[in-house]
Amino acid sequence: MKYYVIAGEASGDLHASNLIKHLKNKDAGFTCRAWGGDLMKEQGVDLVKHYRDLAFMGFIEVVANLRTILRNIDFCKKDILAYKPDVLILVDYPGFNLRIADFAAKNGIQVIYYISPQIWAWKQSRIHQIKRNVNRMIVILPFEKDFYRKHDFNVDFVGHPLLDAISNRARNENANSFKSLNKLSDKPIIALLPGSRKQEIKTMLPLMLSVRNQFPDYQFVIGAAPSLEESFYKDITGNSDISIVFGQTYPLLENAYAALVTSGTATLETALFGVPEVVCYKGSLISYHIARQLIKIKYISLVNLIMDREVVTELIQDDLNPARIKEELTRITLDETGRNRMLQDYESLKQKLGGTGASERAANLIWSDISGES
Numbered sequence: 001m002k003y004y005v006i007a008g009e010a011s012g013d014l015h016a017s018n019l020i021k022h023l024k025n026k027d028a029g030f031t032c033r034a035w036g037g038d039l040m041k042e043q044g045v046d047l048v049k050h051y052r053d054l055a056f057m058g059f060i061e062v063v064a065n066l067r068t069i070l071r072n073i074d075f076c077k078k079d080i081l082a083y084k085p086d087v088l089i090l091v092d093y094p095g096f097n098l099r100i101a102d103f104a105a106k107n108g109i110q111v112i113y114y115i116s117p118q119i120w121a122w123k124q125s126r127i128h129q130i131k132r133n134v135n136r137m138i139v140i141l142p143f144e145k146d147f148y149r150k151h152d153f154n155v156d157f158v159g160h161p162l163l164d165a166i167s168n169r170a171r172n173e174n175a176n177s178f179k180s181l182n183k184l185s186d187k188p189i190i191a192l193l194p195g196s197r198k199q200e201i202k203t204m205l206p207l208m209l210s211v212r213n214q215f216p217d218y219q220f221v222i223g224a225a226p227s228l229e230e231s232f233y234k235d236i237t238g239n240s241d242i243s244i245v246f247g248q249t250y251p252l253l254e255n256a257y258a259a260l261v262t263s264g265t266a267t268l269e270t271a272l273f274g275v276p277e278v279v280c281y282k283g284s285l286i287s288y289h290i291a292r293q294l295i296k297i298k299y300i301s302l303v304n305l306i307m308d309r310e311v312v313t314e315l316i317q318d319d320l321n322p323a324r325i326k327e328e329l330t331r332i333t334l335d336e337t338g339r340n341r342m343l344q345d346y347e348s349l350k351q352k353l354g355g356t357g358a359s360e361r362a363a364n365l366i367w368s369d370i371s372g373e374s
Contacts, residue, residue, distance in 0.1 A: 001027050001370055004085035005034040005045065006076070006100060008054045010095030010196040010225065011265035013037030015115060015140075015161045015359070016091045018168075020045065020109045022363035027371075033083050036091075036228065048079060052227040054096070071094070077103050087370045090134075091115050098129050105133035113364055114138045116155070120147045127151045128150065136369055138362050141306060142352055158361040161353035162265070166272050167356045169250045178255045180246050187219040188257035190329070193249065195262040196225040198232065203282050205236050210322040211329060212242070218257070218333065223249045250340070258332050260325065267312065268302040269350055276332035276342045277305075278325065279314045306352055311345040 003023065007016040017039035024030045024043065034045040036053070041047045054072065073096065080088065080100070087110045090097040094117030118137045119126045130137060130153065135227065136157040139145060145157045181188065189264045194204040207220070210222050224233055225246045226247035233244050245252055249266070253273040261267050263281040270277045279301040299305050303312050313328045315321075367373065 001007065001029055001031075001086045001279065002083065003030065003032040003034075003089060003336035003374055004080055004083060005040070005089045005091065006093065006097055007034070007036040007040065007091035008051050008096055010037060010051065012091040012093055012115070012348065013039045016040050016089075017024055017043050018164055018359040019089070019091075019114060019362055019366075022360045023366065026211055026363060026367045032078070033085070040105060045069050048076075049083065050227070052341055054093075069292065071332060072096070073099055076100055080104065080109065081107065087112060087366065089114055092117060092368045094119070094123075094126065098126060098133075101133040102129060110135050110370065112136045112138065112369065114362055115140055115145050115365075116148075127153065136365065140358060140364060141302075142354075143306070143308075156362075158363055158365070159356075159358035160268070161358040161362075163350075164351060164359050166250065166269070168256075176242070178248075182221075182243060182248070183225045184221065184243055185219050187217060187253055188207055188333075190215065190220050190222055190333070191223055191252050191259040191261075191270075193259060193261045193266045193270070195264065195266075196227070198228065200262055200283075201225075201228075201232075202236065204259055204262045204280055205233075207282065207320055207322070208280065208326065209237065209240075209242065210276045211326045212240075214326055215329065215333070219243065220258075221245060223252045227343070233334075258329065260329065263300045263314070268306075271303045271312070271346050274343060274346055276339050277312050278332065279312050279327040280320050280325075281314070281316050282320045283317070303349060307349055311342060311349070334359065 007013050009206045013036045016036055020040060020043040032045040033048055034040050035049045036047065037051045052367050088104045090101060090113045092115040094288045100199065102205055104111050111134050116137055117126065139155050139157050142157060142158045145155055148155045190210045194208060220242055222233060222242060222244045224244050224246045253270055253275050255274045259270050259277040261270050261277050261279055263279050267279050281300055300314055301312055306309055315324050
């Protein structure tokens with residue numbers, strides 16, 4: 001079968017790569033063109049565009065890059081028609097992918113959406129586009145099935161693929177090997193995960209580093225996006241000896257004592273590794289005020305959304321300042337009661353997400369649809 005897969009971000013690249021691995025196991029004639037990243041390319045897809053050329057964050061940034069986005073959409077439509085896939089698999093990335101879904105449906109191409117856009121948070125009107133253009137929606141968060149049921153659309157909950165990604169990771173033998181490999185000291189590690197986009201890193205990383213000197217008994221280590229160059233981070237850290245590790249987010253979390261994490265998938269990854277965290281977010285002033293009017297959820301982190309209560313502290317916009325970062329980081333490093341409560345909540349979180357096997361279950365559903373096999 002011929003597959004066309006579109007993932008526009010780092011997390012989508014991870015989940016799509018695991019899905020592709022299982023589809024290849026089921027389909028001996030597997031061929032695929034894709035928009036994504038290095039992990040998908042490692043699975044043997046013909047990579048059309050890398051997600052680092054697609055990631056624009058916030059309302060202002062999207063408007064500023066609108067011409068590029070529209071060119072990409074037009075190119076994608078032409079590429080799909082030329083390739084003539086048996087199925088189009090869309091992975092999150094709604095601003096782009098919902099337009100492509102509409103185009104594909106009008107051209108008689110089967111559309112499967114893996115990892116729902118967060119329409120339950122904002123733009124709930126998109127449900128009409130999804131019902132009209134998507135043949136099957138596969139969701140990974142437990143509350144999403146109920147959301148779609150209220151809108152009279154049946155979807156499949158398969159569990160969260162992060163459980164697979166974390167379970168299948170190559171583990172370090174011990175913390176000493178990770179520290180030795182990266183020339184780190186013996187101090188406990190505070191992991192800094194400032195995001196994967198240049199725009200958000202430029203905003204988040206200086207704030208995260210602002211409290212470094214107030215925690216002399218710990219070493220701060222930046223988990224850098226593998227798609228970005230070291231010089232980009234060095235421009236932000238200056239002449240400091242702050243450690244930067246590339247492409248080692250999971251080993252970093254495996255050895256971290258606490259973490260400062262930009263909102264997004266990384267907040268859930270950090271929790272699943274059992275690392276107490278503070279969630280951080282700050283956008284442009286205009287983007288933030290627009291978002292406040294549109295977003296219909298109580299929390300921004302996946303941890304709190306899934307648990308439907310505050311498990312991890314979210315420092316948003318003006319609350320994200322050195323004084324508050326210091327306060328919350330102190331709470332999760334020095335307060336054993338606070339740490340233990342968070343770790344207990346993490347165990348409840350894992351139970352809500354279900355066990356491993358999400359990627360394989362999703363692949364089975366897709367293969368059943370396109371092959372006719374049950």
